[in-house]
Amino acid sequence: MTDSVKTGKKLGPTMRVLLIAVILACAGTLAFYWLSHRPRAERKPPRASAIPVETAELRSAAHQVLVKAMGTVMPSQSVELAARVSGEIVRIQPALLPGGRFRQGEEILLIDxxxxxxxxxxxxxxxxxxxxxxxxxxxxxxxxxxxxxxxxxxxxxxxxxxxxxxxxxxxxxxxxxxxxxxxxxxxxxxxxTRIVAPFNALVQEKHVGLGSQVAAGGKLVTLIDTDSYWVEVAIPTDRLGWLSIPGATSDSGSPVRIHPSGWGREAFRTGIVKSLLAGVDPQSRMAGLLVEVRDPLCLQADNRGKPPLTINSFVQVEIQGKTLDAAFRIPRSALHDGDKIWIMTGQHTLDIRPVKIAWDEDEEVYVKNSLRDGERLITSALAAPVQGMSLRSAADPAAEQR
Incomplete structure (x- = not known):
């Protein structure tokens, strides 16, 4: 304590002020140096990031056009037999009931x-x-x-x-x-007095019974032809040019597949386009076609096990049309704005390309121009597509390092 008192006595007020000033000057100099020489981050240009996309290779091939539509089954011919003479019905055949069948020339009933x-x-x-x-x-x-x-x-x-x-x-x-x-x-x-079937027939409606008194002209039975049925099909008018229609576009009709409901896609009957109806439907503006189906009830040995057709039922129809040569199949999900597709170029950039659709179906469309074999069609979604934007294949992890 004695030494401290002695030192304090040696340092006067002037010296203390001077010492403080020196310390502050050193601190200020040091602070200025650090502020003027602090490290700075170098700015680098942002690195472009390629967007990953899924692609499919395009290959042209021939495609058989199928016109799909709905149709209604109807008899090819129907007749209402009437009595030509008066009298009492004294004999009827057991098959004379709705759904019963008669061969051509077979007796149906007998008037006394x-x-x-x-x-x-x-x-x-x-x-x-x-x-x-x-x-x-x-x-x-x-x-x-x-x-x-x-x-x-x-x-x-x-x-x-x-x-x-x-x-x-x-x-x-x-x-x-x-x-x-x-x-x-x-x-x-x-x-x-003997009423016979004028053709191979199915009884649609029975009007008399045993013992009935009939007059000339009285209704007896309604028959429909079992050798063939018709299917009336409604299709858009712009599809007609793809089909072969007897008397309109060709001498023979296009082949047709008919799928009755409830039998699955693998079960079908075959038919042929018979004619084009005179006018279009006034409500739907659709054109009408008649398709003929032979042996609709599967009575012949060749058709056993196939689905029979029933009158007035709705059926799905596939009509075979013309063939597209060298067409590219495009999934409908890869079609944008109705007429554009996205192509990943060889430089891994986006090409938004307009196309002309030659044929369209439910899940895909077919294009004949603007494309080449081997080009990569983008099948995945892009949030904001811009022409020329950088892309990479999602299936190629190494492309991210390019």
């Missing part, structure tokens, strides 16, 4: 033929009597001619016909012809 059989017998008797009377008259004419020749007289033409019984002979011949005509009518009426 008794009265008509009696009429036929009567007309045959009338014919026999007329033939007898004609022969008698021919004999009388022969006798009159002989007597006339023996007389050796000459008379006027009109009197000669009377002498030779020409009017009586003509009347006898006319009576025979009338009797034969009445017999033919009676036999025809008898034949009409």
């Amino acid at each position: 033929p008794t009265d008509f059989e009696l009429t036929v017998q009567q007309r045959r008797s009338d014919v026999a009597r007329a033939e007898y009377e004609l022969k008698i008259e021919m004999g009388k004419q022969s006798v009159a001619r002989t007597e006339y020749q023996l007389l050796g007289e000459t008379i006027r033409q009109e009197n000669e016909e009377l002498v030779l019984r020409e009017p009586q002979l003509k009347a006898a011949r006319a009576a025979l012809e009338a009797a034969r005509a009445l017999l033919a009518q009676a036999e025809l009426d008898l034949a009409r």
Whole structure:
């Protein structure tokens, strides 16, 4: 403590102020140096980052155009059989019920033929009597001619016909012809008591039963042809040019596949375009086609196990159209703004390319121009696509280092 007191006495006020000033000056100099020589970060240009994308290689190939549509099954021909004669129905076949089938010429039902059989017998008797009377008259004419020749007289033409019984002979011949005509009518009426199928038929509706009294013109049964059905198909008018339509664009019709509902995609029937309907639907403005399907009920051995068609059912239809040569298939998800696709160029940049669609389907479109084999189609999404932006393949990790 004594030493400290002594030192303090040696340093006067002036020295203390001077010492403080020196210390502050050194601190300020040091601070200025550090502030003027502090480290600075060097600015470098930002490195471009390539956006990863998924791509698919484009290859052209021939494509068979398929026009897909919906259709309604309808009979190719339907007939409502009516009675040609009156009477009681005395016999019907067991197959005479809705859904029953008859072969062409097979009996469906029988109207009581008794009265008509009696009429036929009567007309045959009338014919026999007329033939007898004609022969008698021919004999009388022969006798009159002989007597006339023996007389050796000459008379006027009109009197000669009377002498030779020409009017009586003509009347006898006319009576025979009338009797034969009445017999033919009676036999025809008898034949009409037996109602037969005019074609291979399916019973759609039954109007009478056993014991029913029917008049001429009365409805008996409604039949539809089982040899073929029609499918009425509605398609857009701009699809017609791709199809072969008899009488319109070709001599033969395009092949068709018909898929009945409930049978799966692998089950189908085949048909052919038969004709183009006269007008378009007034509401949908769609064109109509008729497609013919043979053996729609699968009655023939070749079609056993295939799906039968039912009248008025809705079916899916695939109509085979023309073939696209060297077309590129583009997924619809890779089509942008309706007519543009994204291509990754060989320099790994984006090319937004407009294309002309040659054919479009549900999930894909087909393009014939603006593309080359081997080009890379971008199939993934880009948030903000810009022409020429840098890209890299998501399947190539090494591309990120480029």
